[in-house]
Amino acid sequence: MRLSRKAAGFIAAAAMFTVVAPATAAVASPRSTCYGGRVCLYAGFDYNRGQADHWRDFVQDDSDLTDNNWLNWDFSNSWHSMNNETSSVRNRVGCSATLWQHAGYTGAHSTFTHNSNDGFLSNNAIGNNRTSAIDIWCR
Template sequence: MKLSKKLAGIVAAATLFTVVAPAAAAVASPRSTCYGGRVCVYAGFDYNRGQVDHWRDLVADDSNLADNNWLNWDFSNSWQSMDNDISSVRNRIGCSVTLWQHPGFTGAHSTFTHNSNDGLLSNNAVGNDRTSSIDIWCR
């Protein structure tokens, strides 16, 4: 009887380790790849590495992000606004993209050429968590 309880404890500990260990690793979002023909934006720096996995991919201009919500890791609606909440970007659209500080393509801005990435927008004019509109030049 003691041996089976001890064995059950070892199995339970091994199961707990197996479940917890992968969650502890800081990996980039699967959406951090960003497929061609899209601009991908992320709520977290470094494309959400080790953070809440809120993301969105865009194919057209948006003059006011206040009415857009992030998607969760499972593509469901997060019900959290994207406005003033973008921390990193990948540009795969095929042309330049400009992130603007204010709605209507105004205020401080940063432009990203095709195939460029920035995992930390705080080092740009638009800044971290300050984007309110996105201008895609080729659309």
């Protein structure tokens, strides 16, 4: 049985779509879950829903985020600096965590208690895209 050129092209295109579709679905899945014992920061509002999925989790203080890069959805390095790029936060560390405007824990700041979430940092003192340090208060 011979296929016409048009039918063969359609079958090839359908096979190619089948291979590409799962990879596309994986990229669209945000890393919005924040596991216990961590404070998770997100580059986008609402924990990156509908945006580039850049995130990072912390278990201890970091006085200067300029040397940290966001992680991609697949845990790979995005090579994009976190400094002044945080738009949402989830706190699952078991104690309070404070986001600071400037490195060295200075400037405007907002504190988030255990199990608190904020998908829109613009409504806090720290504001959107102004975080340069994180202080975790488990002492």
